[in-house]
Amino acid sequence: MQPQKVRLGQILIQGGVLNQEQLDRALRHSDQTNCRLGEAVVKLNLASEDQIALSVSKLLGIPLASRENKILSPEKTQNLQSVIDERYARENVLVPLFLDENTLAVALAEPENVLVVENLRLMTGRDIQPFIATKTQIMKIIDEFYGSSGTGLIDKVLSSKAENPSDGSVSEDVDVSDQRLDLDKMVAQARGAQVVSLVNAILKQAINERASDIHLERYDERVLLRFRIHGVLYERTPPSLENFAAVVSRIKILSKLDIAERRLPQDGAFSLKVQNRLIDMRVSICPTVFGEKVVMRILDKGAVELNIEKVGFEPRQREDFLKAANSPHGLIFLTGPTGSGKTTTLYTVLTKIKTPEMNFMTIEDPVEFKLEGINQVQVRSQIGLTFAAALRSFLRQDPDVILVGEVRDQETAQTCLRAALTGHLVLSTLHTNSAIEAIVRLVDMGIEPFLLSSSLRLVAAQRLVRTLCSCKQAYRPTQAELDMCIKESMLPPPTDTSRITFFRPQGCDRCSKTGYSGRVALYEIFYVTPKLRDAIYRNSNDMALMRKIVEEEGMWNLRASGWRKVLQGITTAEEILSTTLSD
Numbered sequence: 357m358q359p360q361k362v363r364l365g366q367i368l369i370q371g372g373v374l375n376q377e378q379l380d381r382a383l384r385h386s387d388q389t390n391c392r393l394g395e396a397v398v399k400l401n402l403a404s405e406d407q408i409a410l411s412v413s414k415l416l417g418i419p420l421a422s423r424e425n426k427i428l429s430p431e432k433t434q435n436l437q438s439v440i441d442e443r444y445a446r447e448n449v450l451v452p453l454f455l456d457e458n459t460l461a462v463a464l465a466e467p468e469n470v471l472v473v474e475n476l477r478l479m480t481g482r483d484i485q486p487f488i489a490t491k492t493q494i495m496k497i498i499d500e501f502y503g504s505s506g507t508g509l510i511d512k513v514l515s516s517k518a519e520n521p522s523d524g525s526v527s528e529d530v531d532v533s534d535q536r537l538d539l540d541k542m543v544a545q546a547r548g549a550q551v552v553s554l555v556n557a558i559l560k561q562a563i564n565e566r567a568s569d570i571h572l573e574r575y576d577e578r579v580l581l582r583f584r585i586h587g588v589l590y591e592r593t594p595p596s597l598e599n600f601a602a603v604v605s606r607i608k609i610l611s612k613l614d615i616a617e618r619r620l621p622q623d624g625a626f627s628l629k630v631q632n633r634l635i636d637m638r639v640s641i642c643p644t645v646f647g648e649k650v651v652m653r654i655l656d657k658g659a660v661e662l663n664i665e666k667v668g669f670e671p672r673q674r675e676d677f678l679k680a681a682n683s684p685h686g687l688i689f690l691t692g693p694t695g696s697g698k699t700t701t702l703y704t705v706l707t708k709i710k711t712p713e714m715n716f717m718t719i720e721d722p723v724e725f726k727l728e729g730i731n732q733v734q735v736r737s738q739i740g741l742t743f744a745a746a747l748r749s750f751l752r753q754d755p756d757v758i759l760v761g762e763v764r765d766q767e768t769a770q771t772c773l774r775a776a777l778t779g780h781l782v783l784s785t786l787h788t789n790s791a792i793e794a795i796v797r798l799v800d801m802g803i804e805p806f807l808l809s810s811s812l813r814l815v816a817a818q819r820l821v822r823t824l825c826s827c828k829q830a831y832r833p834t835q836a837e838l839d840m841c842i843k844e845s846m847l848p849p850p851t852d853t854s855r856i857t858f859f860r861p862q863g864c865d866r867c868s869k870t871g872y873s874g875r876v877a878l879y880e881i882f883y884v885t886p887k888l889r890d891a892i893y894r895n896s897n898d899m900a901l902m903r904k905i906v907e908e909e910g911m912w913n914l915r916a917s918g919w920r921k922v923l924q925g926i927t928t929a930e931e932i933l934s935t936t937l938s939d
Contacts, residue, residue: 363468364393364394364412364466364468365379365382365383365393367411367412367415367416367468368397368403368408368411370415371411371412371414371415372411373397373402373403373407373408373411374397374402374403378397378400378402381400381402382396382397382400382402383396385399385400392465392466394408394465394466394491395491401708404663404665405490405491405492406490408490409488409489409490412467412468412488413488416467416468416488418467418486418487418488419487419488420487420488420489421453421463421487421488421489422489422490422493423493423826426826427453427463427487428451428453428463428487428489428493428494428497429453429497430451430452430453430454430497430501431453431454431455432865434454434455436452436453436454436455436501437501437502439452439455439460439480440452440462440476440479440480442498442502444479445498445502446495446498446632448464448472449464449465449466449491449494449495450462450463450464450465450472450476450494451463451489451494451497451498451501453487455482456485458482458483459482459483459484459485460476460480460482460483460484460485461485461487462476462484462485462486462487463486463487463488463489463494463497464486464487464488464489464494465488465489465490465491465494467486467487467488473486492661499564499566500866510554510557510558510561510581510592510593513550513553513554513557548602550599551599551602551603551606552606554595554599554603555603555606555607555610558570558572558581558592558595558603559628559630559637559652560630561583561592562583562652562654563630563635563654563656565583565585565868566585566586567583567584567585567654568584568585568587568653568654568695569583569584569651569652569653569654570582570583570584570650570651570652570654571583571584571589571649571650571651572594572595572603572604572607572649572650572651572652573644573646573647573649573650574597574600574644574646574647574648574649575646576646577597578594578597579594579595579596579597579600580594581593581594581595585870586822586870586872586873586874586875587695587820587822587875588822588870600647601647604641604647604648604650607639607641607650607652608622608624608641610626610637610639611624611625611626611637611639612624612626613639613641618643618647618648619643620643621640621641621642621643622640622641623638623639623640623641624639624641625637625638625639625722626639633656634657635654635655635656636655636656636657637652637653637654637655638652638653638655638722639651639652639653640652640653655724655725657725657726660700660725662700662703662704662707663704664678664704664705664707664708667697667700667701667704667876667877668876668877668878668879668921669877669879669881670879670917670920672910672911673879673881673917676814676881676883676911677705677814677816677881678705678708678709679883680813680814680883680884681705681708681709681781681783682709683781683813684779684781685776685777685778685779685780685781685811686776686781686782686811686812686813687772687773687776687782687784687808687811687812687813688781688782688783688784688813688814688815688816689763689783689784689785689786689794689798689812689814689815689816690702690783690784690785690786690816690817690818691785691786691787691788691789691790691791691793691794691815691816691817691818692785692787692817692818692819693787693819694787695820696818696819696820696877697818697820697875697877698785698818699720699724699761699785700724701818701877702759702783702785703724703725703727705783706718706727706730706757706759706783707727709757710729710730712729714756714757715731715753715754715755715756715757716729716730716731716755716756716757716758716759717730717731717732717733717750717753717755717757717758717759718730718731718732718733718758718759718760718761719733719735719743719746719747719750719758719759719760719761720732720733720734720735720759720761721734721735721743721761721762722734722735731753733746735761742768743760743761743762743763743764743768743771744765744767744768744771747760747768747771747772747775748771750775751774751775751778751780755780756780756781757780757781757782757783758772758775758780758781758782758783759782759783759784760772760782760783760784760785761784761785762784762785762786762787763784763785763786763798763801765801766801766802769798769801769802769803770801770802770803772784773803773807773808773811776811777807777810777811786798788817789817789937790817790880790913790914791815791816791817791880791881791882792815792882792899792902792903792906793899794815794817795808795812795815795892795896795902796896796897796899799896799897805892805893805894805896806893808892808896809884809889809890809892809893809896810889812884812889812892813883813884814881814882814883814884815882815884816879816880816881816882817879817880817914818877818878818879819877819878819914819918819935819936820875820876820877820878820935821875821876821878821918821921821927821931821932821935822872822874822875822927822931823872823873823874823875823876823926823927824859824861824871824872824873824925824926824927824928825861825862825863825864825866825867825870825871825872825873826864826866826873827862827863827864827866827867827871828859828860828861828862828871828925829859829860829861829862830857830858830859830925831857831858831859831860832856832857832858833856833857833858833929837858837929838853838856840919840929841856841919841922841923841929844915844916844919844938845916845919845920845923846907846912846913846916847916847919847920847923856923857925858922858928858929859925859928860928861928876921876926876927878914878917878918878921878932878935878936879914879917880911880912880913880914880916880917881911882906882911883909883911885905885909887905887908887909888902888905888906888909891905913936914935914936914937915932915936915937915938918931918932918935918936919932
C-alpha cells in the first residue's frame with residue numbers, strides 16, 4: 357500500500373474523521389478504482405473535502421488555503437506559470453501561490469505526500485512552504501490561473517489570419533440563398549487549418565470563461581458571437597462573414613450532422629478534451645432568414661459540484677427535501693424554467709441518497725451527466741423510446757428510485773403516479789412558474805386529486821441568481837428596499853434596522869469587471885403536510901388556500917428565499933427582484 361495513503365489514513369483516524377472500519381472500506385475502494393484515498397473517502401460520503409483538509413491542517417500544522425481566507429489566490433505578478441507548468445499542476449493537484457525570496461508557497465490537496473513536496477523542491481530549486489486546500493478548489497484555481505491565457509484566443513487566431521491570409525484561410529463566402537451547394541468545396545473549407553483553429557479557439561475560450569452556452573448567429577451585415585456566462589449573454593469577437601458558413605460546416609462535421617441541409621433544424625453532439633477534462637457539447641442548429649443560428653450547450657461535469665450543502669438550500673429546505681427523498685415511495689416534483697438548474701438539483705439529491713443497496717434508474721432527454729451507480733436512459737422518440745415507454749419498462753426492472761427528466765403529457769404523469777402508488781420513489785420536473793401551480797397542472801393533466809394527495813411528498817420551485825464576487829461593496833439599503841425586505845423575507849422583524857447591510861457589485865480582474873462570480877439557486881420547497889394533503893384532496897384548484905397553508909406551516913416562497921440570500925451578502929436586491937415575483 358502506498359505510504360501516503362497509510363499516512364493520510366492515520367491522520368483521518370487521529371482527527372476523528374473516520375473510524376478503522378470506514379478507513380478500510382475507503383482503502384479498498386481506492387485500490388480498486390486506482391484513485392487517491394481522499395477522493396475515495398469523499399466518493400463514499402464518509403467525509404467531505406473540507407473535513408479532510410481541516411483535519412490534516414490541524415494535526416500536521418500545515419496552514420489551510422481557501423477562497424474564503426483569500427490565501428488560495430496565486431500572485432499574478434511573479435510569473436509563477438514558468439515555475440510550475442500547468443500539466444504538472446493538474447497531474448499532482450497543486451497550484452503555486454507566491455514566492456518569498458527563495459521559498460515557494462504551494463497549495464496541495466495532499467501535502468502529507470512527502471514525495472511530491474520533495475520533487476517540487478528539486479524541480480524548482482527552492483524551499484517549499486506547503487499549504488493544504490481541497491481538490492475542488494485547487495482545480496478551479498488552476499482553470500482560472502493557467503486558463504487566463506485562454507481569453508482572447510479568438511482574437512489571436514483572427515489576428516494571425518490577418519498577418520498570413522493565405523494560411524488555409526477561407527476567402528470566399530457561400531451564399532445562403534444559393535440552393536446549388538458545392539459540397540466538396542464546403543468540406544474543404546470546413547477542414548481548412550484556419551477554420552479548424554478558429555472553431556477550437558471559440559470552444560476553448562468559452563470553456564475558460566465558464567460559459568454555459570455559445571451563440572453563433574448571422575445577420576445581413578454581420579456575424580454575432582455571444583457567450584452565456586452566469587445566465588447573461590456577452591459578446592465576443594465573431595468570425596467574419598466570409599468564414600461564417602465554413603465555421604458552421606465545421607461544427608456540423610464535429611456533431612455528425614448533414615452539412616448539405618440548411619433548411620431544417622438539426623440537433624447533434626460531440627465531446628472534446630480540454631486540459632485533461634472531458635467536456636460534452638450539445639449542438640442545436642436552426643435556420644433563420646439570414647442563415648443558420650448555432651447554439652452549443654457546454655456540459656462540463658468538472659465544473660458542477662453535486663454537493664447538497666452548496667446548491668442553495670436553506671437549512672429547513674434541505675431538511676424537508678431530504679426527508680421526502682428518503683421516503684420509501686411517493687412523488688417529488690421540481691418546477692422552473694429551462695436552464696434554472698432543476699437537473700443539477702435532482703442529480704445532487706440522487707447522489708446524496710444513493711446507496712449500493714438500492715436500484716436507481718433515470719429516463720432523461722438528454723442525459724446531462726453520466727452518474728456512477730445510476731442506470732441512465734436517453735429518450736429516443738423516433739424509435740418509440742418515450743418517457744412513458746421507458747417508465748413502463750422500468751417498473752419491470754425492480755427499481756427503488758426513478759427519475760423522470762420531465763412530465764410533458766398525461767400518459768407520463770399517470771405512469772409516474774402508478775409507479776409511486778406501487779412502492780417506488782419518483783422524482784421529476786414540470787414547467788410551471790411556482791410550486792403550487794404544479795399541483796394544479798397535474799390535476800389538469802387528468803390526475804385524480806385523491807390519488808395525488810396520497811402520493812405527493814414534496815413540490816418545489818427553483819430559480820438561479822448570480823452571486824457576488826469577493827470584491828462586493830457594502831451599502832446601507834434605502835428605506836424602500838428595507839421595507840420590501842422586511843415584508844417579503846418572512847423573517848421576524850429586526851429590532852434594529854440600522855445594522856442591516858446590503859451589497860452591490862463592484863468589479864475586479866477575478867470577475868472580469870462584472871461584479872458577479874457564479875450562480876446560486878433560490879427555492880420554494882413545500883413539504884406535503886397532513887393539512888396540505890387535505891387541501892389537495894378537497895380544493896386542488898384553490899392556489900390561494902394552499903399557499904396560505906404552507907405559510908402557516910412555516911414554509912416560504914422564492915421571493916422570501918431570495919431576500920435571505922441578500923441579507924447573507926450572497927446576491928443583490930436587483931437580482932432577486934428581476935428573477936422572482938411577489939405574491
